[in-house]
Each structure stands twice: as C-alpha cells, then as structure tokens.
Amino acid sequence: MTTSVNTAKVYDEIIDFIAAGTTPQSVVNFQLSDSAKARLEELVYRHKTGELTPEDKRELDHFLTLEHIMRLAKAKAHQYLNAE
Template identity: 50%
Template sequence: MERAYEEVIDFIAGGTTPGKIIAFRPSEASKARVSELIYKSKNASISSEEKDELSHYMQLEHLMRLAKARAQRYVVQ
C-alpha cells in the first residue's frame, strides 16, 4: 500500500505551476487512507508506523495549504 503522503510528494516532484498547486486535490484513495489513520489514532489502535505516516501527511497538508495561499498571489497578478 502506498503511503498517503507519497501522492503529494509525487505531485511536487513532477514540477508544477501556481494554477496546478491551487487545483491540487488528494485522490479518494488518499482521503480514505487518512480518514482510516485518523480513526485509528482516535481509537488507540494505531501502530507507530501508521502514526508516522499520518504525521508526515499532516505536515505536507499544512505545506500545501501554505503553497496554495502563496500561489494565489501569482495567479491574481
């Protein structure tokens, strides 16, 4: 199984534009995986590996939110 955050890394590594950053949305599979990890973390049944995966995803999600906000400057101008 691919880790949820690998999709974001692949997106960044592939090169992009401000418009593509703004338009980026995680796949349904990634959303489902993150939901599963959040559920597990709230019910104390998460492994340390899964906890790391969720933490990495959340950090990248935060970075993408910042990048989307910054990309708005380039699209509007």
C-alpha cells in the same frame, strides 16, 4: 501495506505533480488521490479511537507534514493569482 509503502505513494503523487510542471492555479486545484484521502481518513479515525499503532502514528505524521506543505504552497499560489 506497510507504512513506508503508503507514505511513499503519497510522496510520489506530490513529486509527480511537481515534476509535471505546475502553475499557481494547478497548485490551488491539487488534490490527493481518493485512495490517499481514504487512508488519511482511516488514520485519523484510528487516532481518535485510540487504535493507532506507533507505525500508524509515523504515517499520520508524514501525512500531516505533507498537508502543511501543500497548504503553504496553495496559500502562496493564491497570492500569485491575486497579483495578476
């Protein structure tokens, strides 16, 4: 698999989640698929062992950006839930 395919699948998971409609609770509960989590773990391991290619680095950067966005969304969702 190429980076663009792996990255596109993760983006698709998040886009499908948003497009299906969300609630604050569903945002809090959102998790990536097991395959996406496994790929992220592989990239982190390769980064720690110095085996990360430039393409892998770009893929890891995309994962980290998406993770940051989801953490912000989850924090905001918690605020909405606590305000109810």
